[in-house]
Amino acid sequence: MTELQNIAKKLFDDGSINLLIGYSNNENGGTSAIFIDNSADIDKLIYNENCHQNLMVYFQKPEVKKFGKLAFVVSLPGLKSVLEIASENQIKDGDAYFIAIDKDGNPSLLQDFHQIEDFITNNQTKPPMGLLKLMEKINNMTREERWQYWTDEFSKCIKCYACRSVCPLCYCTQCITDINIPQWISTESSPIGNLDWHIARAMHLAGRCIGCGECMKACPVDIPLALLTANLNKSIAIHFGDEPGMKADYKYPLSHYKLEDKENFIR
Numbered sequence: 001m002t003e004l005q006n007i008a009k010k011l012f013d014d015g016s017i018n019l020l021i022g023y024s025n026n027e028n029g030g031t032s033a034i035f036i037d038n039s040a041d042i043d044k045l046i047y048n049e050n051c052h053q054n055l056m057v058y059f060q061k062p063e064v065k066k067f068g069k070l071a072f073v074v075s076l077p078g079l080k081s082v083l084e085i086a087s088e089n090q091i092k093d094g095d096a097y098f099i100a101i102d103k104d105g106n107p108s109l110l111q112d113f114h115q116i117e118d119f120i121t122n123n124q125t126k127p128p129m130g131l132l133k134l135m136e137k138i139n140n141m142t143r144e145e146r147w148q149y150w151t152d153e154f155s156k157c158i159k160c161y162a163c164r165s166v167c168p169l170c171y172c173t174q175c176i177t178d179i180n181i182p183q184w185i186s187t188e189s190s191p192i193g194n195l196d197w198h199i200a201r202a203m204h205l206a207g208r209c210i211g212c213g214e215c216m217k218a219c220p221v222d223i224p225l226a227l228l229t230a231n232l233n234k235s236i237a238i239h240f241g242d243e244p245g246m247k248a249d250y251k252y253p254l255s256h257y258k259l260e261d262k263e264n265f266i267r
């Protein structure tokens with residue numbers, strides 16, 4: 001039995017959890033999420049370099065919540081998601097256990113937000129070089145070139161909403177895109193419909209996106225969505241000095257105010 005399986009088995013054996021969400025091998029030679037509700041299936045639990053999916057996307061699902069006591073196998077992006085949704089009052093300390101996988105692939109059990117904050121501080125990684133280069137290229141564009149770049153990218157969107165489904169921070173019970181009385185966002189895949197959707201999506205994630213990159217990986221037409229939210233995060237960090245997913249009591253700048261706030265940015 002691996003160390004990861006040992007930790008998981010102990011959680012089931014001592015009655016701490018009813019459901020564990022982790023990874024297993026799938027029939028296509030890759031890995032998939034696995035939902036384990038008893039220790040007899042623990043041998044299916046694995047972790048390797050192919051385990052990328054941010055499993056915290058399942059935390060908000062009613063089908064998962066009904067199990068009550070939960071555990072998740074999570075690497076750095078998953079843990080940042082935990083702190084971000086904690087700061088949004090969607091999870092409380094003690095609501096779930098986290099089997100954290102460090103940079104070297106070693107598991108450890110984290111039981112509270114303080115331990116998660118320490119883990120994140122000690123396990124920071126840089127985004128892949130290809131992404132950093134693309135981000136630099138976009139940032140070096142003129143405003144007009146940048147507008148054209150994103151308009152061209154958005155024109156490829158087929159409105160499948162896979163990016164929304166995999167995002168751990170897209171958890172509204174009814175997304176603005178699904179409201180049709182009144183209809184705020186045009187549903188068709190057209191220049192205006194796509195622009196509506198992407199502006200709404202980006203603004204809802206500005207300063208909240210923890211940069212897991214799941215939206216980008218899920219997009220069937222390869223739109224580099226996470227770069228848009230990363231750039232918005234950068235602007236928010238410059239103006240308000242905060243980064244999402246680093247602490248459980250993060251005060252999201254776009255939903256908090258101070259009486260002494262300057263108003264000179266409102267023009």
Ligand code: SF4
Pocket residue numbers: 163166167168169170205208209210211212213214215216225226229
């Ligand atoms: S990178 Fe994409 S999927 Fe991950 S939190 Fe940000 S917007 Fe959501």
Ligand code: SF4
Pocket residue numbers: 156157158159160161162163164215218219220221222223225
């Ligand atoms: S996953 Fe890609 S194609 Fe699908 S809605 Fe999102 S951006 Fe559009």
